[in-house]
Amino acid sequence: MVVALLLTVVVGACAKKQLPVARPMPPPAVTNAANVPPPAPPPPPSPVAEPVPVPPMPVEDTIGSKSLDDLNRDSPLRPLFFDLDSSDVSTEGQQVLQANAAVLRKYPAWQVTIEGHCDERGTAEYNLALGERRALAARTYLVSLGIPADKVKTVSYGKEFPFDAGQDDGAWSKNRRAHFVITAK
């Protein structure tokens, strides 16, 4: 118990220590090819000065104190979307993943599962594989941003759980997605 508390304090202190430091975003990948992982982000810069005592944060960390269900209901981890029959992570998708990576770095204890989903225009069977590709593509990019591989699981639900039951381009584009679920914190 005491150890856990100490750890929490230490982790909290580290997090606070790094907060003011402007962290460069990893560069967006130049190519869109799915199989070419983007270059690894540069290591975080070392602190330039001795840390000075930081006053307590003015607002409480509302995200960190939420229950898992509440977190997933209003998730700080955004989904990314894919083109038809494609598992390529788009430029926009890379930005989503960079933002998600920033959240995950802030909460290093989180375990997440990336669910790969498809729209109804592929077959049920093939979509299991395509959904898995999408989840893996998102995971690969996250790992390239420095997120530990063992924090991120993947699963494919094919076209079985559409986000939008509609049968038009708008619904389909929402259903071709990689959806993040926080499974432990």
Added chain:
Amino acid sequence: MTHSTHSRAADVASGFSRTSRVLLPLLIAASAAVWAQQPAPPPPAQQPSSVELRLTGDPGTPPRMAVPDLLALTPDRETQEAAKIISEVLWDDLNFEREFALIPRDTYKSIPAAGSIDAVPFDRWRELGADGVIIGTAQKTATGIRVELRLYNVRARQSAYGREYTGSAANPRIYAHTMADELHDSQRSLRGVARTKLTFISDRNREAVLATVEKRDVKEVFIADYDGASQRRITINRTMNLTPSWSPDGRSIAYTSYRSGGADILISNIFAGTMESPAKGIGQNYLPVFSPDGTRIAFTSNRDGNNEIYVVNRDGSNISRLTNNPAIDVTPTWSPTGTQIAFTSERRGQPQIFVVNIDGTGLRQITFESYADRPTWSPPPYNEIAFAARTGPGFDIKILGIASGETRQITFGEGSNESPAWAPNGRHLAFMSTRAGRSQVFTVDRDGRNLRQITRDGNNTTPNWSQ
């Protein structure tokens, strides 16, 4: 005691009908009971008969057949209902294979029922144009019901085939199914499918998936008779299950299950109530199919980093990998002899069907569609592969003759049509269609005729037909 029991598995398996032979003019005492929990010993061997009496119709046309209500010999309501159900179901079963021309039942309501050959009004049946008529009786017994069914050759005024069954009255349909299979066997040398079953996935129970905040309905494994009767849920794991596949003996169903979070292959031994996990949860495992001899399972797995086709012994031993390609390889199906696997691959762009020998050699592409998936290899005597092909906004079922290389289409843009699965005699397919609005299971003959809707409740997908 004449009452022996046959489990559903024995009904599904073909052993019962294959060992029976026509004996004339005696009725053969056979037995059948439904929903028994224990497998039964095989029925005693019957003496083969040298007597063969086949109905014939007019030249070039199938025999015309009538199936009036059975005569209930006891007045209790259960027997009365059974007498009606058996005749209705037998009419449907015989109609299904299109080997007989079934005369509509409402055209002979006025012809009196007969309890014996002396009472059969042959002139009336002849006037109706029937070549054959099936006359039967149902009688309550101490333990259940006794059903006698006899096919009469109307022109010859002779009994052509007769059976007596005793067993439970709980599901009288099984007596009709058994008689239909035996009639198709003895009269048309055809393996009927009246006692086969379908398995499929349904979300009809509207239960919420556990461990998610999204609104998701569970998808569980169901089974049903081939005609959609007696639909029952098999799994209760409150998650998503998909792509069920029967073992050849009809006692087990392998399927993709998300029970443990990720996708893995489970085998439910549906009578023993036990489960197996042959892929052992290594990586994500999908789309299991039993080999024709039931000893092995082909499936898709990403255990080596990318979706490939694997074959493993049912007990999880001796796993081998058939494909090695950075593309997606998915959805295997066995050739009837178990020597080849057809599967879907996008290694040349869009998903197409490929065939490979079981040792991984001899790979070849066999479809050249804009998108093809879910190959399913027909049983003998047909050498065909059915698959779903993108034909527009949705999919249609196509059938490729492997020897001829020719492809024919059997659905035509009514909704999206996917996931074909052959009946064990190769004459019918089950598939999923959205033509009725939601996703439902249908059956259709291999020429595209005789479309029947099997499910109506909830969404029902990925059917598979027992052997």
